[in-house]
Amino acid sequence: MTRIAIFASGSGSNAERITTYFADKESVSVEMFLSNNPIAGIIERGRRLGIPTVLFDKKTFSKTNKIVNLLQNQQIDLVILAGFLWLIPENLVRAFPNKIINIHPALLPKYGGKGMWGHFVHEAVVEAGEIESGITIHFVNENYDEGKVIFQAKCEVDSTDTPDEVARKVQALEHVHFPEVIEKIIANM
Numbered sequence: 001m002t003r004i005a006i007f008a009s010g011s012g013s014n015a016e017r018i019t020t021y022f023a024d025k026e027s028v029s030v031e032m033f034l035s036n037n038p039i040a041g042i043i044e045r046g047r048r049l050g051i052p053t054v055l056f057d058k059k060t061f062s063k064t065n066k067i068v069n070l071l072q073n074q075q076i077d078l079v080i081l082a083g084f085l086w087l088i089p090e091n092l093v094r095a096f097p098n099k100i101i102n103i104h105p106a107l108l109p110k111y112g113g114k115g116m117w118g119h120f121v122h123e124a125v126v127e128a129g130e131i132e133s134g135i136t137i138h139f140v141n142e143n144y145d146e147g148k149v150i151f152q153a154k155c156e157v158d159s160t161d162t163p164d165e166v167a168r169k170v171q172a173l174e175h176v177h178f179p180e181v182i183e184k185i186i187a188n189m
């Protein structure tokens with residue numbers, strides 16, 4: 001059994017997709033959601049899906065071992081970042097080497113780094129006149145959006161697309177591919 005923990009700071013639509021994808025698969029279990037944001041959509045999703053959801057503050061996350069201890073006590077094998085916005089501290093990266101996976105809503109190395117998240121990414125893509133965007137699923141290290149790339153998928157950006165339209169195309173790719181890529185990673189663990 002592979003036990004997953006999902007971190008999310010916002011709506012949590014990817015967290016929900018991953019949870020429902022694995023719900024009827026006996027070898028994988030989404031054990032918990034974790035969030036820094038008490039008003040994030042992920043909280044309500046956790047309640048509805050029956051997934052225990054843990055809230056934490058910046059100091060607990062960045063300056064203590066509490067989250068690492070919690071994940072280890074829950075025997076978590078794989079950590080998924082699904083729209084989680086804080087930098088992952090070194091103690092967490094070290095405790096889960098190549099076992100923390102992030103999704104980024106652009107084709108890294110373009111449009112990555114601190115402050116590049118959610119709509120800021122899609123605004124930058126439109127502003128630059130890009131003709132394509134997409135998703136990147138990658139391992140997490142101590143720097144924003146720099147770990148080894150596992151998977152990318154592309155979508156077209158039309159010259160008339162607004163950032164919201166690009167966001168919709170990118171999110172559609174995320175919902176299709178993220179659970180399947182996680183399943184493949186687990187198969188190779």
Ligand code: GAR
Nearest residue numbers: 010011012013014083104105117118
């Ligand atoms: C997703 O598009 C994800 O790629 C992005 O946040 C969104 C979360 O959506 N992550 C980042 O921007 C990280 N830099 P969701 O809460 O509906 O899953």
